[in-house]
Amino acid sequence: MNWHEYVAETGEIPAWPYPLEYGNEKVIESDVLVIGGGVAGCRAAIAALKRGATVAVADRGFSKRSGEGGAGVDHWHGAVTNPCSKITPERYSEAAMETTQGYTNGLARYIIGKEGYDTLLEVEQMGVQIRDEDDEFKGSIFRDDETKLMFAYDLENKHCLRIYGYNIKPAVDKEMRRLGADVYDRVCITSLLTEGGRQGARVIGATGVSDRTGLFYIFKARAVVVSSGRTVRLWSFAPEYTESQSMCNINQTAMGHTIGWRAGAELIMMEQVVPHRLSGMGYAPYSTGNNNNTYQGAPTVDKNGKEVHYATAFGELVYDEKDIFMPSEEGSFVIGHGIALDHGQMPKYKITVTDPKLGEKLRSGEYEQPFYTDFTLLSEQSRRLIFGMMLSNEGKCRVPVYKTLTAWGYDPDQDMLQYPVADYGPQGLIDSSWAGAGQTPAKWKMGGGGFLTDWRLMTSLPGLFAAGCGPLPSQGCHGESHTAGRYAGRQAAVFALKHEAVEPDPEQIAKEKARVLGPVQRGGDVSWKEMNAAVARLMQDYCGDYKTEYTLDMGIRRMKDLMETEGERMYASNPHELARAIESLSLAELGIAYMQAAKARKASCPVLGFFRNDYPDSPEEWHCFVAVCQKDGEVQSRKVPCDYYLQEPYSPVLEENYRKYAELD
Amino acid sequence: MNAYSIPNPNGPSRILSFDAEKCVGCNKCVNVCPCDVMIPNPKPGREPIVLFTEECWFCGGCVEECPFGALTLVTPAKQRVSTVWKRKATGEEFRVGMKNPLPPNTKPPSGNR
Numbered sequence: 001m002n003w004h005e006y007v008a009e010t011g012e013i014p015a016w017p018y019p020l021e022y023g024n025e026k027v028i029e030s031d032v033l034v035i036g037g038g039v040a041g042c043r044a045a046i047a048a049l050k051r052g053a054t055v056a057v058a059d060r061g062f063s064k065r066s067g068e069g070g071a072g073v074d075h076w077h078g079a080v081t082n083p084c085s086k087i088t089p090e091r092y093s094e095a096a097m098e099t100t101q102g103y104t105n106g107l108a109r110y111i112i113g114k115e116g117y118d119t120l121l122e123v124e125q126m127g128v129q130i131r132d133e134d135d136e137f138k139g140s141i142f143r144d145d146e147t148k149l150m151f152a153y154d155l156e157n158k159h160c161l162r163i164y165g166y167n168i169k170p171a172v173d174k175e176m177r178r179l180g181a182d183v184y185d186r187v188c189i190t191s192l193l194t195e196g197g198r199q200g201a202r203v204i205g206a207t208g209v210s211d212r213t214g215l216f217y218i219f220k221a222r223a224v225v226v227s228s229g230r231t232v233r234l235w236s237f238a239p240e241y242t243e244s245q246s247m248c249n250i251n252q253t254a255m256g257h258t259i260g261w262r263a264g265a266e267l268i269m270m271e272q273v274v275p276h277r278l279s280g281m282g283y284a285p286y287s288t289g290n291n292n293n294t295y296q297g298a299p300t301v302d303k304n305g306k307e308v309h310y311a312t313a314f315g316e317l318v319y320d321e322k323d324i325f326m327p328s329e330e331g332s333f334v335i336g337h338g339i340a341l342d343h344g345q346m347p348k349y350k351i352t353v354t355d356p357k358l359g360e361k362l363r364s365g366e367y368e369q370p371f372y373t374d375f376t377l378l379s380e381q382s383r384r385l386i387f388g389m390m391l392s393n394e395g396k397c398r399v400p401v402y403k404t405l406t407a408w409g410y411d412p413d414q415d416m417l418q419y420p421v422a423d424y425g426p427q428g429l430i431d432s433s434w435a436g437a438g439q440t441p442a443k444w445k446m447g448g449g450g451f452l453t454d455w456r457l458m459t460s461l462p463g464l465f466a467a468g469c470g471p472l473p474s475q476g477c478h479g480e481s482h483t484a485g486r487y488a489g490r491q492a493a494v495f496a497l498k499h500e501a502v503e504p505d506p507e508q509i510a511k512e513k514a515r516v517l518g519p520v521q522r523g524g525d526v527s528w529k530e531m532n533a534a535v536a537r538l539m540q541d542y543c544g545d546y547k548t549e550y551t552l553d554m555g556i557r558r559m560k561d562l563m564e565t566e567g568e569r570m571y572a573s574n575p576h577e578l579a580r581a582i583e584s585l586s587l588a589e590l591g592i593a594y595m596q597a598a599k600a601r602k603a604s605c606p607v608l609g610f611f612r613n614d615y616p617d618s619p620e621e622w623h624c625f626v627a628v629c630q631k632d633g634e635v636q637s638r639k640v641p642c643d644y645y646l647q648e649p650y651s652p653v654l655e656e657n658y659r660k661y662a663e664l665d
Numbered sequence: 666m667n668a669y670s671i672p673n674p675n676g677p678s679r680i681l682s683f684d685a686e687k688c689v690g691c692n693k694c695v696n697v698c699p700c701d702v703m704i705p706n707p708k709p710g711r712e713p714i715v716l717f718t719e720e721c722w723f724c725g726g727c728v729e730e731c732p733f734g735a736l737t738l739v740t741p742a743k744q745r746v747s748t749v750w751k752r753k754a755t756g757e758e759f760r761v762g763m764k765n766p767l768p769p770n771t772k773p774p775s776g777n778r
Contacts, residue, residue, distance in 0.1 A: 001706065002678055006714050007669055014714055017704045061699030065726035070699055129776050136775060164776040167729075186701060211701055239719040240676035244744050249722035250700055284723060284740060287748045376753055384775060392774030399725020399738050402774060405748065407737075409759065409767025415750040576701060576717070 016574045021215040022520055025513075030056035030182060031496035032489070033221035035189050035206060035256060036228035038067020040468030040481040042172040043119070044225040044489030049179040051493035056219055057176070058187040058208050060228075060251045060579075064173045066185075068229055068248055068469070073165035073478040074294055074394040075152050076130070077339050078109070078116035084144045084151070084158040087333055089113025090654055092159070095335060099346045101607050102623070102642030103269065104474040107455065110654050112483045114662070119483040120161070126171040129164035137389075140381050141322050150385075153296065153351055154334035155325040162385075165478070166393040172482075186211045188579035189255055190516050190586075192224065192263040192464070197508030200264035200631055203464035204502045207512050211579035214520065216513050220504060222496035225488050226451070226459075227468040227481075228256030234587050234594070235445045235543075237529070237536040245282045247396060256471045258586040260451060261593040266460040266627040268640065269473040270449030270597030272343070273609035283434040286391060287401050289373035289419035290433045291354060293337045294394045297324050298386050299377040300354065300429065301416065303368040307377070308429070311355050313347035321382065324352045340448055340469070340476035344607035354429040362424060371429070372416035380413075387412040395478070446543065446594050449473050452627050455645060455661035456491040457484065460629065463499065465492045487662070494663050519581045524569035528577055531570055531584040534562055535591055543595050548614040552599045556592050563588045593628070600637035601626045675719040677741035681727065683712040687735035694727035694736060703727075 006014060032048040034041045037059030045055045059066050080087040093110035124130045131148035132138070142162065143150045150162040177183060193205035203224045208217040229252035236242075239250055261267060291298050291310075300308040309317045312328040327333050329348035335341050336351060361367050375383040392402040410417070419433050450473040451459040451466040458465050467488035469475040475484065519528075542555025567585055572578035603622035604611045625640040646652045651660070680702075681694075690710040695703040700720045703713040712735075715721075728736045740748070745762035752759070759767060 001683065001712050002715050002718070004669075004671060004674065004678070006706070007671060008667065011667070011669075014704065014707055017707070061701065062697055065697050065724065065730075066699040071724035071726065127778070129778055134777055164778075166774075166776075167778070243676055243680075243719050243721055244723040244741055246722065249724070250720045283747050284744050287740075287744065372751060374753070388772070389775035393776070396722070396724050398774065399728045400723045400740065403725070403728070404738065404740060404761055406770040406772065408761045408763065409770055410750055411770045411772075414754060415752050415759070418749040418751065420747065 018212040018575070020575070021210070021213040022517060023216070025216045025218060027218045027220065028056050028182065028184070029220045029501070030054045031221065032056070032223050032225065032492045033058065033206060033219045034225045034227060034489070036060070036067070036226065036468065037063030037173070037183065037185075038227060038229065038468060038481065039069035039169060039172060039478060040485030041067070041225065041227035042176045043482045043485035044227055044467055044492065045176045045181045046172070046179060047486045047489030048493035049181060051490055053493035053496050054182070056182045056184065056221065058184045058189055058206065058217070058219060060186070060188055060255075062185045063176070063183055064170050066251070067169070068252065069395060069478045069481060070169040071396040072393055072398055073168055074162060074390040075336070075338065075477065076116070076120050076161040076163050076479040077336055077477045078112040078159070078480060078483065079120055079161045080113045080159045081117040082149060082158070082161065083147055084149060086157045087159040093654060095333070095349060096341055097643065099335065099341060099349045100343055100474070103272070103343065103605070103607050104341060105472055106643060107453070107645040108457070108472050108475060108480070108484055110658065111487050111662075112480050114658060115487060116479055116483045119486050120163070120479065123168060123171065123482070126175045128168050128171050130161065137381055137385060140385065142385060153325060153336040154327060155322060156327055157333040159333065160336050162390060164389070164393050166398045184208075184217065187217055188582055189228070189259065190582055191512045192259045193220070193504040193508060194263050194461070195502050197505035199633070200461065200629070202462040202502065203263060205504055206259070207509060207516070209516050209575070209579060209582065211576050214575040214578055216516065218504070218509055220501065222499050222501050223463045223465065223492040225465045225467055225485075225492045226256040226260060226471045227485055227488070228254065228470050229468070230254050230447055230470040231587070231590065233532055233536070233583070234591060235536055235539045237532045244284045244400070247285050252470075253583045253587055254470055254590055255583065255586055257450065257593065258590040260459065260461070260464065260471075261630065262589065263461060263464075264630050265464060266452040266629040267449055267593065267597065268452045268625040268627050269608070270446065270594055270628065271601050271605070271608060271610045271626070272446060272448040274445055274447045283420060284400055285434055286394060286397050288434050289371060289417040291373065291429060292433070294390045294397070295373065295386055296351065297321060297382065298373045298375060300419070301372050301374045303370055306367060308358060308367065308371065309355050310352040312352055313350035315356050317355060318352055321378070328352065338477045339480060340474045343609060358429065359425045369421050371419040373419070374416045375412035376414065376416070383412050446598070449597065450475070452625070452640065455650065455657050457488040458491065458495070463495060465495075490663050516582055518568070519570045519572040520578055524571040526566045526569045526571065528570065528572065528580040528584045531566060531581070532587060534566060535559070535584065535587045538562065539591050539594070543591070543598060545611075547598055547612050549599060552595050556595050559588050559592050559595070596635050597626065597628045600628050675717075677718055679739050680718050680721045680723070680741070681715055682737040682739050684735045685712060687733040688712040689733065691732070693730050693732065697726050697730040699724070699726065
C-alpha cells in the first residue's frame with residue numbers, strides 16, 4: 001500500500017510509527033566501534049570479536065542487507081592464493097601499482113592478495129556457496145574439476161573466482177550477531193569523538209542519531225573502524241528520477257570521509273575523477289543488453305544478427321570463447337573490472353573489450369542499431385553460467401533483474417536482450433551500457449579517495465582504522481571490502497586491548513548534539529532535498545571540468561555560505577528527515593574537502609583524470625599522493641610518495657612489512 | 666468520490682506490490698529495508714505503507730525477506746520500457762510490464778541454496 005492509498009482509504013495522515021526521542025541520549029561502550037555495517041564492517045566486527053574484543057556496530061540501514069555489497073556479489077577478486085591461481089600477492093600488488101603509475105592502494109592490494117582467498121573460505125564456512133558443488137558446470141573451461149572452483153576474467157591465471165553470493169550479506173550479518181556484536185541499526189553517525197575534543201587527536205568514539213526515533217547515541221570505544229560507503233549524492237542529486245539506476249543507494253554519503261575530515265584525518269586521492277558512476281541517465285544495472293563484467297563473454301549482435309566481436313586491448317579481434325578470457329599479452333594477467341583499477345590501465349592488464357572500431361563501423365553502416373545480447377550463440381552451459389549463475393548472484397540482480405525478467409517470460413535460450421540505443425562512439429560498448437555511458441558524459445564526479453593508512457590500516461588519527469571501498473582509497477570490489485574489513489577489525493581489536501579507554505569531552509558531545517537536533521528544534525524552510533541539490537549544484541559549478549585556484553576558492557566560500565545560511569534554516573518533519581538533513585549538511589562539508597584536495601594538487605594528473613586549468617602540466621615533482629587534512633581549523637597538505645608503504649620506516653619488501661604488522665595468530 | 670489535497674508523488678508511485686491475501690503485516694520487509702522506505706501500517710495485520718518511494722534503490726531485499734511470498738518488486742515505468750527483448754525465431758518484441766504477458770520462465774537460478 002502506498003501512502004496516498006492509505007490516505008484515500010482512511011482519510012487520515014499516518015502518525016509517525018516510532019516513539020520520538022529527540023534530545024534523549026544513549027551511551028554505548030565497547031572495545032571496538034564499527035561505523036558502517038556493510039560487508040567490510042561485518043567482517044571487521046567478526047574479526048575483532050574473534051580476537052576477544054567487545055564490539056558495537058552502528059549501521060545506517062539494517063545490517064542484514066545494508067551497504068553497497070548488501071544485495072549480493074558474483075565475482076571474488078584477489079583470490080590469488082587459491083590452489084589454481086598462478087598469481088602471487090606480490091605480483092598482484094605490483095601490477096596494480098604499475099598499471100596506475102602508483103596511483104592506487106598497493107598496500108591494501110597486498111593485504112587482499114595475502115588474505116582474500118582465506119577470507120572467502122570463511123564465507124563458505126558461514127554457508128555461502130563458492131563452488132559448483134552440484135557439477136552443473138562440469139567440463140566447462142571456467143571450472144577446475146578438482147576443487148570445483150570457477151574462474152572469471154582470466155582462464156590462464158585463475159585468480160578471480162565466480163561465486164554464488166546473492167545471500168552473502170545475510171550470512172556475514174548472522175555470523176556477526178552470533179558472535180555477540182552489539183548492533184545498532186538505523187543510526188546515522190554524525191561525528192567522531194576525539195581525545196580532548198581536539199582535531200588530530202586519538203579517536204575514542206562517535207555520535208549518532210536514530211532515523212526512527214531521533215535518539216542521540218554516544219559511542220565510547222578504545223578503537224574505531226570506519227567502514228562506511230562512498231558517495232552518490234554529491235555531484236548529482238535527483239532520487240525521484242534516479243532511484244533504480246545506481247549500484248549505490250541513497251544512504252551512501254561518504255559520511256566516514258566527512259567525519260574523518262572534520263576530526264583531522266589525512267585523506268589522499270580525493271581529487272581523482274571517476275567517470276561512469278554518475279547516478280542519473282543509466283538503467284538498472286545489468287537490466288539491458290550488455291557485455292560487461294557479469295555479462296563478460298556474452299555475444300553481442302546488431303539489428304541484422306551480425307556479431308560484434310570482442311577484441312584484445314591491442315585491438316586484435318578474438319573469436320573463440322576461451323580467448324575472451326585470456327590475457328591480452330602473453331605472460332601478463334587480467335586485472336578485471338570493478339576494483340578501482342580501470343584508470344589509465346595498461347593494455348597488457350586489460351580484459352578483452354568490444355571491437356574498438358565499433359563506433360566507426362556503426363557510422364559507416366557496417367553495423368546497425370539496436371544491438372542485442374544474444375545468449376543463444378553460446379553453449380547451453382556457458383549461457384547458464386552467465387545468466388543463471390552470474391546474473392542471479394550479482395549485487396542488485398537476483399530480484400530486480402533475474403526474477404523480474406524471468407517472471408515476465410524472458411528466456412535466454414531463445415530471446416535476445418536489447419542494448420539501449422545510444423551513440424556508442426569510438427569506445428565501442430566499453431564499460432557497461434546500462435551505466436548510461438552512451439547517455440551521460442563522463443564528467444563531474446570525483447571519488448575513489450579515502451584515508452591515508454599505515455600497514456595496520458590505521459589512519460593518521462590514532463585509534464581510527466579504515467576499511468571498505470569507501471574509506472580506503474582506490475578500492476572497489478565486494479571481496480576486497482571483506483578482506484580489508486577483516487584485517488582492520490583484527491588490528492582495531494589489538495589496538496583496543498593495548499590502550500586504555502578515554503572519557504570523551506562533554507563539550508564536544510554537547511555541541512554536536514545541539515548541531516544535530518537543530519533541524520527539529522528551530523524549524524526552518526529548507527528541506528534536506530533542497531539542501532542536497534544546492535550542494536550538488538555548487539560541486540557541478542565549482543568542482544567540475546573547469547578548475548582553477550580562483551574558482552575552487554569561490555566554491556569553498558559559497559559552500560561555507562550555504563552551510564551557514566540555508567544550512568541553518570533546515571527543517572525535519574520526523575527522525576527520518578532529520579537523518580537525511582544531517583547527511584545533506586555533511587555533503588556540503590565533504591564538498592569542501594574535495595575542493596580543498598583539488599586545490600592542494602597544483603598540477604594536472606592524467607592518470608587520475610584530474611585537470612587543473614591553471615596548472616595544465618603534470619611535472620614529475622607532483623607524481624605523488626597529496627594528503628590533505630585540517631589542523632586547528634586550517635587546511636594542511638603534504639606530498640606522500642605513492643609507494644610510501646615501502647619506504648622508511650617500512651621495509652622495501654612487502655612480505656616483511658606484512659609479517660611485522662599483520663597481527664597473525 | 667473524494668479528493669485530497671496532498672503533495673505530488675515522488676517519482677514512481679508503486680515500487681512494491683503486496684498480495685493482500687498473503688501479507689499478514691509481520692513488517693519483516695519494513696525492518697530489512699536498508700533505506701527504511703516503509704512504515705508499519707497503523708492497522709495491525711495489514712500490509713505496510715510505502716512512504717519514501719524515491720529512496721528505494723530496488724535491491725529486492727524485502728522480496729527475499731518475505732516468508733509468505735507476498736511481495737513483488739515493481740520497477741519504475743522508465744525502467745520497464747528499457748528492458749526489452751526480441752524472440753529470435755519469431756522477431757516478436759517483449760518488455761517488462763507488457764500488455765499481454767508471456768508465461769513466466771520458471772527455470773530457477775543456478776546454485777543450491
